[in-house]
Amino acid sequence: MIEEFAKRLKHARTVKHFTQAYVAEKTGINQASIHCWEAGKARPNVEAVKKLIELYECSADYLFGLTDERRRSE
Numbered sequence: 001m002i003e004e005f006a007k008r009l010k011h012a013r014t015v016k017h018f019t020q021a022y023v024a025e026k027t028g029i030n031q032a033s034i035h036c037w038e039a040g041k042a043r044p045n046v047e048a049v050k051k052l053i054e055l056y057e058c059s060a061d062y063l064f065g066l067t068d069e070r071r072r073s074e
Helices: 002-013 020-027 031-038 046-056
Strands: none
Touching: 002 031, 002 046, 020 031, 020 046
């Protein structure tokens, strides 16, 4: 599951044309942490996931591979 999360996390960032440095600046998350998460070497905590889904405009379900829909239905 962590491999899928890492892949989707990177995809969510790149489709927005964001760099890791930009994400770090906007979220206050250390860029090294973002790199480790995208490489599948570590997992973010819940607060970090909340910041990322807000910035990437996607759902947590998408990041965790529970759905292929980037945004959940309202």
